[in-house]
Amino acid sequence: MKKKKINWGEYLFLAVILGYLVYYLIDIYGSAFRAVFWPYCLMGVTVLLALAVAIRTYRKAPAADAAEGAEEPEQKLTIRERVKKALPIVWIVIAFAAYALLLKQLGFVVSTLGLTLWLSWYLSGKHLKTALLVSICLTGSLYLVFHVALGMKLPVGKVFDLLEKML
Amino acid sequence: MSNFILGLQSLLDWHIILYILIGAVVGLFVGAVPGLNDTNILTLFLSFAIFMEPFPAIILMTSVFIACQTAGAIPAILINIPGTPSTAATTLEGYELTKRGMAGQALGCSFASSMSGSILGGVMALLFAPILGKYALSFGPPEMFMLALFGMTAVASLTGSSITKGLLSAVLGLLVGTIGTDFFVGVTRSTFGILELCGGIPQVPLLLGLFGVSELYSLIGKKSIVSAEHQVSQTDTASQWEGFKAAFRYRSTMLLSTIIGFVIGVIPGTGATIASFTSYGIARSKSKEAAEFGKGCYEGLVATDTANNASVPGSIVPALTLGIPGSGTTVLFISVFMMHGLTPGPSFFSNFGAEANAIFLTVILVGILATLAGMMATKYMAKIVSLPISVLGPVIAAFCLLGAYICRGKVNDIYIMLAFSILAFFLKKFHYSLPAFLLGDILGSLIEPNFFRSLAISNNDYTVFFTRPICIVLWALIVLTLVGPAAMSRRNRRKAKRQSAE
Numbered sequence: 236m237k238k239k240k241i242n243w244g245e246y247l248f249l250a251v252i253l254g255y256l257v258y259y260l261i262d263i264y265g266s267a268f269r270a271v272f273w274p275y276c277l278m279g280v281t282v283l284l285a286l287a288v289a290i291r292t293y294r295k296a297p298a299a300d301a302a303e304g305a306e307e308p309e310q311k312l313t314i315r316e317r318v319k320k321a322l323p324i325v326w327i328v329i330a331f332a333a334y335a336l337l338l339k340q341l342g343f344v345v346s347t348l349g350l351t352l353w354l355s356w357y358l359s360g361k362h363l364k365t366a367l368l369v370s371i372c373l374t375g376s377l378y379l380v381f382h383v384a385l386g387m388k389l390p391v392g393k394v395f396d397l398l399e400k401m402l
Numbered sequence: 403m404s405n406f407i408l409g410l411q412s413l414l415d416w417h418i419i420l421y422i423l424i425g426a427v428v429g430l431f432v433g434a435v436p437g438l439n440d441t442n443i444l445t446l447f448l449s450f451a452i453f454m455e456p457f458p459a460i461i462l463m464t465s466v467f468i469a470c471q472t473a474g475a476i477p478a479i480l481i482n483i484p485g486t487p488s489t490a491a492t493t494l495e496g497y498e499l500t501k502r503g504m505a506g507q508a509l510g511c512s513f514a515s516s517m518s519g520s521i522l523g524g525v526m527a528l529l530f531a532p533i534l535g536k537y538a539l540s541f542g543p544p545e546m547f548m549l550a551l552f553g554m555t556a557v558a559s560l561t562g563s564s565i566t567k568g569l570l571s572a573v574l575g576l577l578v579g580t581i582g583t584d585f586f587v588g589v590t591r592s593t594f595g596i597l598e599l600c601g602g603i604p605q606v607p608l609l610l611g612l613f614g615v616s617e618l619y620s621l622i623g624k625k626s627i628v629s630a631e632h633q634v635s636q637t638d639t640a641s642q643w644e645g646f647k648a649a650f651r652y653r654s655t656m657l658l659s660t661i662i663g664f665v666i667g668v669i670p671g672t673g674a675t676i677a678s679f680t681s682y683g684i685a686r687s688k689s690k691e692a693a694e695f696g697k698g699c700y701e702g703l704v705a706t707d708t709a710n711n712a713s714v715p716g717s718i719v720p721a722l723t724l725g726i727p728g729s730g731t732t733v734l735f736i737s738v739f740m741m742h743g744l745t746p747g748p749s750f751f752s753n754f755g756a757e758a759n760a761i762f763l764t765v766i767l768v769g770i771l772a773t774l775a776g777m778m779a780t781k782y783m784a785k786i787v788s789l790p791i792s793v794l795g796p797v798i799a800a801f802c803l804l805g806a807y808i809c810r811g812k813v814n815d816i817y818i819m820l821a822f823s824i825l826a827f828f829l830k831k832f833h834y835s836l837p838a839f840l841l842g843d844i845l846g847s848l849i850e851p852n853f854f855r856s857l858a859i860s861n862n863d864y865t866v867f868f869t870r871p872i873c874i875v876l877w878a879l880i881v882l883t884l885v886g887p888a889a890m891s892r893r894n895r896r897k898a899k900r901q902s903a904e
Contacts, residue, residue, distance in 0.1 A: 245832050252574070259577075259592045270589035273850040277577045284570040291566055323622045324827070327799075328820060331615070334803055335816035343804075350803070351796035358622065359792030369793050373800055387808060 245292050249285045256281060323357075330354065342392020343382075348374045406528065409759030412457075413767070421462040422764060426771045429469025430779065436477055436614060436801050439486040439606070440470040444734045456742040457757050460735060464718070464764045467731055469772040471674060471711045472516040476780060479508045481798065483614045487605055488674030488713075491682050491706040493613060494837055498698030506638060508703060509780050510645025513773045515656065515704045518649075519711030520769020522660040523667075527715035527762040531723060541669050543855035544866050548876040549669065550848035553680050555883045557838050564833065571834040575842020576849070578603055585851040598814040607806040607815040608843065611822030612836055614802040619827050621791055621798075642777055645700070652704045655685050663709030667716020674713040679841050681709030687883050715765045722746050722758055 256278050263271050334350045341349075351373050356366035381387045412418065432443045444463055451459040474485035479496030492512065499508035541549075557572045581592045582602030593599040649656070659681040666677040685705035686695045695702050721732040723746070739746050750758065789797075806819040829836055860866035867873055 248828050248832055262593075263589060263591050266589040267587040269586040269854055270584040270591065273853070274577065274580045274591060277573055277580065280573050281570065281577060284566055284573060287566045288564075288570055291564065324619045327615075327618065327622070328824065331799070331803065331816065331820050335813050335820075338807065338813055338816075347800055347804070351800055354799055355792050355796045358795045359790070362792070365792055369796055373796055377800060377804060381804070381808065388811065389808075 242292070242296065246289060249289055252281065252285060326357070327354070339390050340393050342395060343389035344374060344378060345392060347377065405755035406759050408756035409763055412756060412760045413461075413763055418458060418461055421458050422465045422768060422771070425462045425465030426469045426768050426775060429466040429768075430473040430772055430775055432466065433470035433473030433485045433489075434476045436483045436485050436610065436805055439474075440467050440731050441734070443470075444731060447734075451738045451741065456739060456744060457760070459738050460757075460761060461764050463731075463735060463738065464761055465768040468520055468711065468714050468765050468768045471714055472513065472520070472769070472772040472776055474710075475512040475516065475707055476509065476776065479512060480505060481794070482617045483798065483801070484609060486674075487609055488678060488710050489706075490609060490613065490675060490840055491678035491710070491837070492703065494682065494696065494706065495698055495700075495702035498696070499703070502698050504641070504645075504698070506641030507645030507648065507700075508698075510642035510647075510777070511649040511700050511703050512645075512707045513642070513776055514646040514649035515659075515707035516711045517769050517773040518656050519660055519663060519708035520714070520772075521766050522657065522708075523664050523712030523715040524762050524766035524769065526660065526664050526712070527719055527765065528759060531719045531758065531762070540872065542870075543852040543859060544870055545872045545876070546669070546848055547852040547856055548867060548873045548880075549666075550845045550852065552876050552880050552883075553676055553841070553845045553848075555683060555880055557683075557841060567833060568835045568838050571829060571836070572838040572842040575839040575844075576846040577842075578608075578839075579843045579846020580850065586854060596814060598810075598812050598818065602847065603843070604810065604815055604818065605844075606809045607819035608822050609840075610802045610806050611819035612826045612840060614798060614805075615819060615823035616826035616830060616836075618795060618798050618802075619823070620830070621795065639777075642780070646777075648700045649704050652701045655689075655701055655704050656708050658688075659685060659705045659708040660712040663712030664716040666709075667713030668719050673717060674710045675844055677713040677716075678706040678710040679837070679844075681705045684883060711769065715762055718761060718765075722750050722761070 259274065260278065263274060330350060330353060334346055337346045337349075348370050351370035352366050355369040356363060359365045378389070382389050413422075428443070429440070432440065444466060447463065447466070451463075454462075470486055471488060474489035475492045475496060477483045477485040478489040478492040479500055482493050482497040482500075484490040484493060496508045496512060499505065554572070557568060579602070581599055583590050583600050590600055598604070662681040662684060663674075663677040666680060667674070682702055682705050685701060686692050689695065689701055691699060691701060717732050718735065721735050736746055744754075802819065803816060806815045807813065809815065826836055829839060856866050857864070868877070
């Protein structure tokens with residue numbers, strides 16, 4: 236049998252799904268029948284389908300020697316290069332999480348200004364002028380539309396409350 | 403007939419016309435902004451509605467409602483973010499067309515279908531409202547369960563390259579739909595101890611994560627959405643017209659989708675989202691160009707956008723005739739009536755026939771108005787696509803974050819959105835179907851409770867799903883949609899063989 240070029244990422248993804256199922260199973264194990272019947276059915280089907288996908292992926296994987304030559308360069312990336320490629324996404328996730336953390340503390344205006352300023356600066360290849368323009372226009376118009384025109388409650392920021400008390 | 407004329411007459415009052423115009427403009431705006439949708443904007447409107455007369459208020463709400471469905475397609479087509487949850491299906495074909503540099507044609511086609519959906523749906527409502535109201539009442543839990551199963555057959559047309567992967571993503575969607583407190587015993591399922599998840603996964607953060615933020619991840623590497631060689635073909639009026647006319651090549655799809663959209667709209671608990679996905683699935687299974695679906699074809703776009711607009715008059719029908727809301731937004735309609743001491747119900751049509759007709763006429767009128775206004779406005783809106791990523795990225799990010807937060811004012815909703823964006827990233831990376839996942843999540847909330855409710859009604863007798871007349875019809879439809887395409891392609895192959903033999 237020929238050796239196959241295997242895309243481990245796909246199997247890892249399936250493994251994560253199965254891992255989640257284990258969590259789900261532990262979470263609801265022993266509850267009343269009506270609460271668990273449908274999730275149990277779905278879990279069973281998920282396991283079967285995950286197996287089917289795994290087998291199919293293995294069968295369809297190109298042979299190792301063919302992959303060496305013809306495959307796109309993406310396949311040959313070293314781990315460091317892969318990390319480098321995924322880095323922007325990781326940064327965005329971190330930035331969004333930070334936004335969520337700071338939203339109540341700093342208020343809508345400051346945190347949105349900060350996030351859009353960073354994101355625009357990062358995506359434009361570090362042009363500070365563009366970034367400033369984009370973030371100020373965007374934050375300003377969002378604030379005008381949602382807060383002033385529609386009267387929705389946007390978080391003001393606990394920091395400002397504190398400042399006000401101190402002054 | 404006299405009611406019809408009276409209804410028309412009441413619309414010609416100048417301040418009613420003003421309300422319709424305001425409603426159309428507000429609706430267009432709200433629909434085009436992801437994160438704002440008809441339900442949450444009309445909830446805000448309730449505080450004004452107390453001070454208005456009931457019928458002008460309802461007319462205004464109707465025009466916001468229908469204009470929203472029309473405009474929701476704009477961001478769905480241009481940046482792959484559904485403007486309202488119900489336009490999620492529009493992204494399937496619309497965004498594919500944009501990627502091919504045909505944003506103008508896609509918008510034109512979408513507007514044409516939205517318009518005909520509203521007009522035909524409005525006409526159907528005028529004709530059938532009194533009759534259909536009665537049938538909506540005979541939709542019990544077994545029928546709802548069967549309807550959800552029928553909706554699941556649309557997965558077959560959403561699977562993309564691999565059937566097993568498509569099915570797996572649909573089942574994952576169903577599984578995500580079970581998260582939260584269960585309906586019968588009150589067990590919290592897979593909530594990770596997060597309070598916000600007890601009521602189930604909130605739909606808006608889920609949508610924004612699946613389609614908005616995950617799009618941002620795949621945009622990072624590019625300069626703008628459309629690659630450089632496609633930039634020339636922009637959304638000028640000529641290309642919109644081209645799409646507009648192209649939509650009318652699929653008149654039979656249009657009519658069928660209107661009927662599907664309208665009927666699904668009438669059924670309580672379903673709505674525009676399910677209507678457009680189901681219509682897409684059916685259009686694909688009966689299309690001659692089924693292979694083109696998913697690669698950016700007009701027919702798919704016609705199917706989704708017509709059904710989504712036609713479901714609006716559909717969902718208003720049971721709200722007026724039975725007092726049962728067909729969708730989230732029509733709950734608000736009923737509450738406006740209630741605030742003024744009117745109870746919608748079977749006697750409503752005999753007492754307020756003229757007003758009911760006026761509401762459906764508004765649907766038709768706004769359908770036309772919103773289309774015209776939308777076509778004029780998209781000239782500017784379509785510039786969005788050619789914006790550099792350093793501008794577009796922050797815009798998408800800010801809308802997603804604000805949209806996730808503002809619906810319920812919960813910071814945890816942002817984390818939920820992030821979690822689903824990461825899931826969507828991997829689903830996309832390994833070629834799983836995102837729409838199938840979404841469909842599973844939406845229908846999951848119908849399948850489980852209605853299955854057990856049906857069993858409760860019938861004393862655990864499983865034949866309840868096979869003996870009721872509407873159930874039998876739905877079974878037949880399921881078999882048809884699953885077997886039909888296979889049989890058709892077999893026949894075509896045989897025909898081709900015979901021709902090559904001759």
